[in-house]
Amino acid sequence: MGKTLAVKIFDSHLRDEPFPGTKILDLDRVLCHEITTPVAIADLVWRGKDRVFDQNKLKVVIDHVTPSKDTKTATQAKMLRDWARRHEIPDFFDVGRNGVCHAIFPEKGYIRPGYTVIMGDSHTCTHGAFGAFAAGVGTTDLEVGILKGVCAFREPETIRINLNGTLSEGVYAKDVILHVIATLGVNGATDRVVEFRGAVVDGMSMEARMTLCNMAVEAGGTSGVCMPDMKTVDYLWDFIKGEFADKDAALADYRQWVSDDDAVYASTLDIDVSTLDAQVTFGFKPDCVKSVKEMQGTPVDQIYIGSCTNGRLEDLRQAAELLKGKQIAGSVRGIVSPATPKVFQDALAEGIIQIFMDAGFCVTNPTCGACLGMSNGVLAEGEVAASTTNRNFNGRMGKGGMVHLMSPASAAATAITGVITDAGSL
Amino acid sequence: MEKKFGGSAIFLDRSDINTDEIIPAKYLTEVTKEALTPYILEDLKLEGFDPKGEKLKNATVVVSRENFGCGSSREHAPWVFEVNNVHTVIAESFARIFRQNMFNGGMLAIELPKGDIDQMIALQQQGDVEIGIDLDGQSVTAKAGGEKKQFSFEISPFDRALIDAGGWVEFADARY
């Protein structure tokens, strides 16, 4: 009987099984940001256990509110900064070098096929795009991860989603994942790994795969995963070329992390994306999804392009293509947050930042900020946002505010008209 | 903090109650659990529910529907329950991270079938509902007026071990 990618990773990282079905895994990466980590640090200090299991396996960033906006957020940043220095953690990203965690860590080459990754952040599932098992955890799991390098999981079952057909023009990974969430429901993948397969995934860039895996948790999934292939090798090549003779050798090694053909799945879902339109959420749950055409004409107040879902170069390019030579509507505010300094610089070099500014967008530094309603674009009561982020919960981007999730292209089209707009109709 | 299971119940009769509703992101800048105390369930809009009301203040058990605690991984959600003396949450199902966070903190997350939750909610008509927990016997009793109902639940041996140890840090530290 064959094994899924997730089972292979579990088998190879198993430290202990204290009770049947409870797997204690060794961790390759423990990722940290300034919202959920300081409480773990404070608790470790209080317990007299202010230690780290391996400073080279910890990767640390200040990203949620940065630069700090007030005394409390400055304190959180300081706690993380002091801790990173105290333990000589080499990979710590502070103001000026920092970016959204799930964008900057892959970009630095920290995530590899077959890895186990945890972070005190629900969208850690993003990193499964590299063929890793990557799960969001709470602060206590994070604390034990930092101290001992282990985390407990239930034996994973996997839902396989075959994405077949061809994406229409103007339809992107974001539209696909919104459709998948609508199909599974917000708890359709609880305690499961969501495996994205099929020709559509094979054809996607690593950025697009990260967009897919990023929102697996919106269906309750523990981790999204894609199978490592030559695109994975290409993306990582600068970081791994010392380890392999050539790219083929790297690929041959990484293919050990592909699910077996006869692997057992909890369920399999076949989706033909050929007829899929651009998608958008309505209401306050990410599985409330319609086509953009059905929502066409809905007025919005703010457009936000950014986040760990859609703040990468490819996303900014797709938006800029539509914005080029145009102005955003007078009734809306446009905000774009390139997800990392590298994304910012590349976008600058390509002229994308200029296009955004000419169109009337505010360009912010790389940060989560507006995505969770903490800074850099918080909504007022009763306001509506068109956003490329991943959560439309009531009040997510500001108390009393409403969020419509969509792709960068749809967000750009909406910015131009001021009402929800299908990019194809422009 | 010594955990106490069972006690007087409050019913949040809706599915998919998310962690933003339990504790909004703007309070995530707090670095102590205690500071979260006043903000419990502040953004939850539910008919008849008042986050500042006596009912919630007196409750030590929360009972809800499906997919409780979905959304953000913030452990501030179980913490805000903990500091408000709510150490037991009973629901039809939980989001993975929230559920694990409860046990990691030595608290109790119990899953019961929809029919059982229906019966508990119906019991409210007899008056305030008092929940009793028998961990060893894995059973829950719900009492109101003169009526009493009993339901059985299952928790894994690992989750039970976490409760006995006082949480995951204690368990892991003793073992790894």
Ligand code: SF4
């Ligand atoms: S961009 Fe939004 S969803 Fe992503 S890590 Fe930051 S706050 Fe979370």
